[in-house]
Amino acid sequence: MGRGPIVPPGRGDDGAKGRLGQWDLGAAGRLGRGNRRTSRPWARWAASFDSGRPILASMETLAVAQLKGGSGKTTLAVGLAAVLAGRGLRVLVADLDPQGNAGMVLSGGELSPTGPTMGDVLTGGNAILEAARPSTVAGVDLVPAGRGLADVAVRLGGEIGRERRLRLALAAAGDRWDVCLLDTPPTMGLLLVNALNAAAGVVVPTDPGVFCLAGLSDLLGVVEQVGRYLDARGLAVRRLVLSRVRRDLVSRQVAGQLRDRFGALVAAAELPASVKVEESHSRCLPVPVWSPRCPVSVALSLLADELFPCLPSLQRVA
Ligand SMILES: Nc1ncnc2c1ncn2[C@@H]1O[C@H](COP(=O)(O)OP(=O)(O)O)[C@@H](O)[C@H]1O
Numbered sequence: 001m002g003r004g005p006i007v008p009p010g011r012g013d014d015g016a017k018g019r020l021g022q023w024d025l026g027a028a029g030r031l032g033r034g035n036r037r038t039s040r041p042w043a044r045w046a047a048s049f050d051s052g053r054p055i056l057a058s059m060e061t062l063a064v065a066q067l068k069g070g071s072g073k074t075t076l077a078v079g080l081a082a083v084l085a086g087r088g089l090r091v092l093v094a095d096l097d098p099q100g101n102a103g104m105v106l107s108g109g110e111l112s113p114t115g116p117t118m119g120d121v122l123t124g125g126n127a128i129l130e131a132a133r134p135s136t137v138a139g140v141d142l143v144p145a146g147r148g149l150a151d152v153a154v155r156l157g158g159e160i161g162r163e164r165r166l167r168l169a170l171a172a173a174g175d176r177w178d179v180c181l182l183d184t185p186p187t188m189g190l191l192l193v194n195a196l197n198a199a200a201g202v203v204v205p206t207d208p209g210v211f212c213l214a215g216l217s218d219l220l221g222v223v224e225q226v227g228r229y230l231d232a233r234g235l236a237v238r239r240l241v242l243s244r245v246r247r248d249l250v251s252r253q254v255a256g257q258l259r260d261r262f263g264a265l266v267a268a269a270e271l272p273a274s275v276k277v278e279e280s281h282s283r284c285l286p287v288p289v290w291s292p293r294c295p296v297s298v299a300l301s302l303l304a305d306e307l308f309p310c311l312p313s314l315q316r317v318a
Pocket residue numbers: 068069070071072073074075076101243244245271272273274275277278281296
């Protein structure tokens with residue numbers, strides 16, 4: 001199979017789609033083994049357990065990534081965490097973005113977290129179990145970004161194994177959590193590589209605009225390289241998630257392009273643009289906690305249905 005380069009959009013003179021630019025996502029675009037599996041609604045899956053909390057075979061780590069700021073990564077990560085915790089899973093959210101937005105939402109607005117943080121975990125000072133703390137959402141624990149995260153790349157310099165720090169830290173946490181969601185920065189660098197190398201799958205929120213398509217194209221290349229050269233051999237994009245979807249023409253065109261190109265890899269659930277998102281974040285709550293019945297919360301719940309039945313470690317433990 002050829003591994004063609006990811007190239008920028010062509011002139012696009014072939015009709016409506018062409019006006020947005022045709023993105024050749026190359027071989028890296030042919031990702032996502034997840035969509036080959038049958039998707040079972042979560043409710044049926046959860047109901048197959050006799051009682052209580054669903055038990056997973058091992059912790060499932062998902063990175064929420066996109067090389068475009070403002071695409072909805074943090075909204076998706078904290079929202080999905082709340083949905084999964086609401087269904088009885090023990091969830092860890094690790095904030096790998098120095099901006100610390102996920103930590104802020106999940107800690108009731110704490111801007112300068114005390115105690116060990118993600119920077120200390122990555123530079124080897126603390127175990128993830130020491131840095132994790134309960135969030136304001138029941139069932140969700142949090143490792144906040146902390147001040148030291150921004151200069152982790154400098155502090156780790158040329159140290160051996162610097163891309164593997166998070167993977168080793170999470171492995172050492174054993175089965176403390178069922179699901180770990182990694183919120184990532186919008187820039188290519190050591191933090192994103194650590195997150196991807198620690199993950200089994202990637203969820204990519206993509207707002208329907210051409211800048212986001214460029215971010216997607218770049219990200220697919222990084223995912224492929226991490227899978228090829230580092231530890232996360234089976235790393236795959238599990239779902240592209242249309243986020244901040246509006247009812248206008250350009251939204252529909254970009255969504256159409258993505259579905260044409262990636263088929264079932266694009267989640268059926270779309271996160272609509274909604275004022276409830278900003279409202280919930282201003283109250284330092286994930287959307288499903290602030291407004292459980294709003295369209296964004298419903299979509300996040302459907303996304304959980306889509307995502308989790310297809311993940312390999314979601315097996316019933318005998
Ligand atoms: N579905 C949505 N509808 C309206 N606003 C949204 C939606 N998703 C995200 N936002 C807003 O867009 C901004 C960026 O979202 P965020 O999740 O922080 O993106 P990222 O983490 O990719 O930078 C935030 O102000 C957030 O409240």
